Amino acid sequence: MDFLHPVFEDQLELQPDAKGNVVIGDTIFSPVAILRADPSAYEDEFSKWMSDRWIPEQNELLEEILSIHANRKRFVDLCATLKNGHLIPLVGSGMSIPTGLPTWLGFLRMVRQHSSMPEIELEDLLLHCAYEEAAERLAAAMPGRLFDERIEHDLRIDDTNAICGAVVFLPELFDKLVLTTNLDDLLERMYELRNRRFSHILAGKSISEYRKVKANSERVLLKFHGDCRSRDGRVLGKTEYEQAYCNGSPIKEELTTVYRNHSILCLGCSLEPDRTVELLAEVAKIDPGMPKHYAFLQHPNNADMLRQREHFLTDRDVFPIWYRDYHDESIKALFVGMMQHLGRL
Missing domain, CATH: 3.40.50.1220 (TPP-binding domain)
Structure with missing residues (x-):
């Protein structure tokens, strides 16, 4: 369950008690930094967090969802x-x-800022769910190489973290x-x-x-x-x-x-x-x-x-x-x- 470590660490950093930090001289150590220095303690605390807090919270929300309709x-x-x-x-x-990353509508709005297409024209197409036509008109309203660059840059993951x-x-x-x-x-x-x-x-x-x-x-x-x-x-x-x-x-x-x-x-x-x-x-x-x-x-x-x-x-x-x-x-x-x-x- 290593993929949940970032969620666990986010929860540690969100602890409301500022006294959770440790100060040595002029250096402040967060709870995450301290636990990372001791892998065994880290895994112990992670397991406790999973069983005592995170899984019960997920099950509570799951039960709320399953009680809906069919x-x-x-x-x-x-x-x-x-x-x-x-x-x-x-x-x-x-x-x-x-x-x-943006939704498809958000992406089209971002690309429009680099085009000659009026905002009102794009919004009218989106209002009528004409997404295919909107993308086609956007592509025609800017240089093809610029359109290609915006697609790559706006939809590419640069930092896997x-x-x-x-x-x-x-x-x-x-x-x-x-x-x-x-x-x-x-x-x-x-x-x-x-x-x-x-x-x-x-x-x-x-x-x-x-x-x-x-x-x-x-x-x-x-x-x-x-x-x-x-x-x-x-x-x-x-x-x-x-x-x-x-x-x-x-x-x-x-x-x-x-x-x-x-x-x-x-x-x-x-x-x-x-x-x-x-x-x-x-x-x-x-x-x-x-x-x-x-x-x-x-x-x-x-x-x-x-x-x-x-x-x-x-x-x-x-x-x-x-x-x-x-x-x-x-x-x-x-x-x-x-x-x-x-x-x-």
């Missing part, structure tokens, strides 16, 4: 699918936020196939940091190679919309989306195969009507035997919105597990429950 039995089904090895994560931009949040649990839960629509390099940097480097990272059109490598049971990352460090195979604008999701395209073929053969857990995904969600609807219509998919999503504000949202999702064979507030903390608690179900915590 969550409890859906979570039981989800954990059973995980234990059978049939659950695959689909990671969206919401999982990158605690590390300091900054990686934090619920996303750090993924290597403990999913050790084979991972899917993402993100262009950032958070997942590959994190898995490498945890000595679980992906054997294959397939982005954009190269996803067609997955059929060749999947039989080897190796660790694979599929980046359906490309990578921030390469223009090749990147899917941002409307034209690129139409090419990527047309009949016979590698992305559509492989994503359809994954939908039909695995249960997907959508994490940090808005699951609004977009290409990946509509492909789910398409597959659900032609394949009544498609496995159930799941999503961790924020609970809508009222009963009507809840009913409409649940109908929209379950019609696409996606069964939501709702949380009310604290996106990242709630997902952490759900991950803790999943790890406990596997006997790993």
Whole structure:
């Protein structure tokens, strides 16, 4: 459980009692610095913190979440699918936020500042959920090389120490196939940091190679919309989306195969009507035997919105597990429950 050491140390530094520091001469030593000097004492205190404080807090929040709507039995089904090895994560931009990376809308707003596109024009497109058109117009409103640089610089992880949040649990839960629509390099940097480097990272059109490598049971990352460090195979604008999701395209073929053969857990995904969600609807219509998919999503504000949202999702064979507030903390608690179900915590 070394990946939780940063959380433990953050809690030590947040202790309200300033007397926890030790002063020798003119030098102040924090509790973290003192414990690091004695690895045995560090692990003892870490174990006590885990068992006496952190795990009970996670279980309390987990119980609150499971008491919502139809969550409890859906979570039981989800954990059973995980234990059978049939659950695959689909990671969206919401999982990158605690590390300091922007949401997709935030990214588009950041890029606009380098373009000649008026702010009101972009906001109108975003208001109408025209994200593909917004990206395409942004690309046309600035030099191509500048657009490429902004994508790489705004979505690249330079300091792996900054990686934090619920996303750090993924290597403990999913050790084979991972899917993402993100262009950032958070997942590959994190898995490498945890000595679980992906054997294959397939982005954009190269996803067609997955059929060749999947039989080897190796660790694979599929980046359906490309990578921030390469223009090749990147899917941002409307034209690129139409090419990527047309009949016979590698992305559509492989994503359809994954939908039909695995249960997907959508994490940090808005699951609004977009290409990946509509492909789910398409597959659900032609394949009544498609496995159930799941999503961790924020609970809508009222009963009507809840009913409409649940109908929209379950019609696409996606069964939501709702949380009310604290996106990242709630997902952490759900991950803790999943790890406990596997006997790993």
